[in-house]
Amino acid sequence: MDFTAVGIMMVVLANHPNWQVYPDEIAKRKGVNRKTIDKYFKIFEEAGYLRKIRKKPPGNGGSYIFRFFSDVKISDFQFDIMKQRLNLSIKKASMNYNSDIPKSEMSESEMSESEMSDFGH
DSSP, X not given: OOHHHHHHHHHHHTSOXXXXXXHXXXXXXXXXXXXXXXXXXXXXXXXXXXXXXXXXXXXXXXXXXXXXXXSSOOOHHHHHHHHHHHHHHXXXXXXXXXXXXXXXXXXXXXXXXXXXXXXXX
């Protein structure tokens, strides 16, 4: 790997393990353009140090790309575990989002029948 590749990988791996990898942010930090980051991400992916998955959250909206980096090649087994953990995190986040909304702010379609009866509906 050349020095640019090593620098990009160091920026990614120096962050918190749960940090979302945003190519635009890395480009800004490294002082390169997004096209350069995309080029090196492709190299990392082909070499096995980067795996990615596209997920569409429930409901409306587009999809998100989740990227997993490692300083060692990511095996299929490891990637399966990463995907399972991602799915669990998404599920928990979705459940927490709905439980954080006060019932008085939820629409009737978001409330169960027993919850609606609490509000005289």
